[in-house]
Amino acid sequence: MIHDRSKALYERACRVTPGGVHSNVRLAATPVPLFYERGEGAHLWDVDGNEYIDYVMGQGPMLLGHTPRPVIEAVRAELDKGFVPAGQTELEVRAAELICELVPCAEMTRFNCTGSEAVMAAVRAARAYTGRPKVLRFEGHYHGWHDGIAWNYSVLDKEAQGPPEAPLPQASSAGQDPASGDHLLVLPWNDLALVEDLFAAHGSEIAAVICEPMMCNWCGILPLPGYLEGLRRCCDRHGVLLIFDEVITGFRLSLGGGQEYFGVTPDLCVLAKALGAGMAVSAVAGRADVMRVFVDGKTVHAGTYNANRPAMAGTVAALEMLRADGGAELRKAHAAGTALMEGLRALAEETATPLVVRGLPPVFQVSFVPEDAPPIVDFRSSLVTDFEADRRFWRALHERGVRCTARGLWFVSTAHSAEDVEKTLEIVRDALMTLRG
Ligand SMILES: Cc1ncc(COP(=O)(O)O)c(C=O)c1O
Known part of the structure; x- marks a missing residue:
């Protein structure tokens, strides 16, 4: 070539x-x-x-191919109306309704533009709702590149990893705020006993557990039988919110994402990629009582381009295309x-x-x-x-x-x-x- x-x-x-x-x-x-x-x-x-x-398919967004005609036509039809009204459109209501119809945990949703932002929103909602500071994440899972979550993604050096029951915190990037991981807890994935032990010691300080329902970003590893169910049970026992990062698995493993495919419903989930068939759109979705923290006047969720018109047109068209004909x-x-x-x-x-x-x-x-x-x-x-x-x-x-x-x-x-x-x-x-x- x-x-x-x-x-x-x-x-x-x-x-x-x-x-x-x-x-x-x-x-x-x-x-x-x-x-x-x-x-x-x-x-x-x-x-x-x-x-x-x-x-590669855009690293995931192009689930409907590079040129899904109904999505292209729907976006084109909106282009002459202006892109960012900084107000609401009927399209965004329809897009949110479709998410709530398709995704098991979704009673309410808010839009952002990237997966990283929606992860930030989910973690913030969990901390605001529970009033607790700590978040448990797992080695090898990727949840975006922002300081507060980009830890222990690919620590190859054995010594730097530390013991499995207490991995050493490792920032994923130079230039990251070293204090941004202070409230993160890290464990290997797929080992329920380690989660149970950690919860026994710190359960009352933990706001949320976040994981991809299938570990797509590192070696395509499936959850072991009973593992996601076990996480759900541990979370319920300790009042911890379960967040599924469905940026890749959403609408892909099944119409309702990994949560539908594996039959375990989280409290919150993060959607992006296939959501807009390539338009820059992401969402945090989940339990209405948790999502309502964003209207208490204290918990901030923002973004100039959130729910912009072309992205919403693409999202509605993509989700309509996916849900058609069962x-x-x-x-x-x-x-x-x-x-x-x-x-x-x-x-x-x-x-x-x-x-x-x-x-x-x-x-x-x-x-x-x-x-x-x-x-x-x-x-x-x-x-x-x-x-x-x-x-x-x-x-x-x-x-x-x-x-x-x-x-x-x-x-x-x-x-x-x-x-x-x-x-x-x-x-x-x-x-x-x-x-x-
Ligand atoms: C599971 C998961 N979460 C979060 C992200 C971050 O999304 P974005 O790149 O849109 O910020 C990605 C990106 O690949 C991802 O795969």
Whole structure:
């Protein structure tokens, strides 16, 4: 593949933009961070005319494909009316009604623009409601990049991790306020006994527990049977609010998100990505009594662009599209994802490659794991992964026109066709044979 135009644009970008990109996640690209001309369905074209079957899908928002026509038309129809009225529109009422209809915990909702902001809102609501300062989060879960929550995401150094029952607090970024983690508690995920012990010691100081219902952001790890139910029980016993960060899982694992898929209802949840089919929109949603803290005059929730008109038009159209015909659209993503997961596993066997596929059809992880490795259930146990082999596989796929995330997470959309799946598996076979050779 030739990337001359991307390389030239990258050089130009680097003169005016640190690293030539506007999110650090995009630095990890090959051969340079690429520039894209357009998308259509599940395909992307870069500025050099190279075509990719895309499994990055915007890192999640493009659940309905890159160009969902009803969403595009709905946004277009609103564009001549002005973008930010700094007042209310009927669209935002409809968008909130749809969330409350689809998402089990959602009795009320407030909009923001990014997942990070909505996580901030959820945590703030929990602290305001309970009057307690502490929040429990888990190693390897990602909840956005703001100081108060971006701790212990990817601590690879064993000594820096500390013991599992009391992980050492580790900020995810230089420049983070070192005091911003003072009220965070951290534990490995999927170990209920550790949560029970922690709650026995600190339960009355804990406002909330936050986790992704499936650990999408690190190795695609599913909750162990009974774990989410156990978290729910612990929270109830100690008056702690359970927050599901459904930025990725929302509307993807099922119409009602991970909470519907796993059958465990949190007190609050955070929605983004698929919510607006690519428009910049997020939401905190949940129990009405908790959400009402935002009207007590003391608890602030704000944002100039919250519920802006194009985002609301996109959200209403996306949710209408998803809920039509009992979720027929979403079933397409599940079917394509199932075929891919099965096909990848078969190819791993055929080529005798230690390739492991973990997760659920619309979002799964592909990684290289030694055959005799113990089960991967949390961040620490995932470190047996051969991350170098993962990167070689990712590069080999990319050179052949299949684009997945650099960390090995695959996002499947409703626009991935049977033909896309077939072509992808052919390319995977070729990549595996070459790497093996
Ligand atoms: C589970 C989860 N929470 C929060 C965020 C932060 O969302 P945003 O990047 O929109 O701020 C992300 C982003 O990938 C995420 O995956």
